Amino acid sequence: MLNRRAHVRLGSMTTAPQPATLRERKKQRTRRVLAETAVTLFTERGFDETPLDALLDEVEVSRRTFFRNFRSKEDVALTALKQLWSAYLDVLDETPKSGRLVDVLRDAMLATVERMDGDWYRRFAPTLRLVARSAALEGHSLRHCAEMQTRIADRLGTADSLELRLLIEFAVAAWRCALDEWLPDCDPGELPACVRRAFASMDAGLHLEA
Template sequence: MPTDDRALPLRERKKLRTRRALADAALRLFGEKGFDGVTLEELVEEVEVSKSTFFRAYPCKEAVAIEAEAEIWSAYVAALEGRELTGVVLGELRDALTATAAALEPGWDERYVATRRLVMTAPALLAYVEHYRGGITRQVIDCLAGKLGLNADDLRLHVLAELTTTAWSVSGRDWVRHGGEGGRQALIDGLAGAFGAIPASLDLSA
C-alpha cells in the first residue's frame, strides 16, 4: 500500500528515496541498454551511491529491476496478513489483491508495464520473478494456514495461492500487452474476469 513519507522518521525517508531513485534509474537504464548491458557499477554511479548502499536496499541487480513487481506482491501479503477472513477464501484472496492493486500510487502502472516488458527480454529476470513469486506463494500459504488453523501442507491452500497468482498473470499479461491501455481500472476489470472464470473453467468439459 502507498506510504505517506512524512509519517516516517527522517532516516527511513532517506532510505525510501534512495530505494526509489535506484529503481527508477535501473528501469530507465535497463530499458535503454538491456538488463545485461548495464553493470551494477554503472547503476550506482548513475544514482551517486555506493555499492554498500545499494546492497542495503536490494539483495541483487535482479531485485532492483523488478521493484514494481515486488510492490504489488509485498503489499498483497501485508494486506492479507491484516485481513480478517470471513467468507470463501478464494474470494478473500481476490478482494485482497484487487484492493492492493487499486491502492498503488498512480505512477506504478507505467513502471509495471515497463518492468514486465523488460522481464520478457532477460531470462535471468524471468527466472528471478518466478523465484520471487514462489516465495510470495509460500508466505500466502503460511498466512492462510495460520488464519484457518490448517496445516501448511494442505493442498487446498497451495491450489488457492497458485490460482490467485495465475489469475493475476492472465489479466496482467493482457494489460501489459496493450501498454496498460484503460489504466488501473482496466487491470482491475481484467482481474475480476480472470477470477470469475475459475469456477467455469473447473466445470468445463468436452
C-alpha cells in the same frame, strides 16, 4: 550524492508517508531513485546488457550504499513487483477470512491494485516487460513468487494443505492472465476489471467438460 537527473525524477514522484527520522527519509529517497532509474536504464539498454556499475554511476551512489538497500541488480529491477506482493500480504493480514477463499484471494488483489499509486503503475508495466525479455529476471521473479505463495498459504491455513496450495496456484495463474490482458494498454483503471474477468474465467474453467 544523487545527481541532477535523479533529483528531477524524484520530484515528480507521488509523496508517500515519511519515516520518522532523517536517516530513514534519506534511505527511502535513495531506494526510490535507484528503483526508478533502474527501470528506465534497463529498459533503454537491456537488463542483461547493463552492468550494475552503470546504474551506480547514473545515480551517483557507491556499491556499499547500493547493497545497503538492495541485494542484487535483479532485486532493484523488480522493486515494483515486490512492492505489489508486499502490499498484497498486508491486505491479506487486514482482511477478514470468511466465505470462499478464492474470493478472499481475488478481493485482496483488487484491494492491492487499488491502493497502488501512479508512480508505481508507471514502473510496473516496464518491469513486466523487462522480466519477459530476461531469463535472469524471470527466474528471480518466479522464485520470489514461490516465496510469496508460501507466505500466503501461511496466512490462510497451512502450507501443507494440497487443496490450499492448488488454490493459490490457480489464483496466481489468474493474476498472470489478468496481466497478459492488461499489458498492451496498461491503463491503471482497467487492471481491476482484468482481475475480475480472469478470476471469473478460472472459476468457470474448473467446471469445463470434455
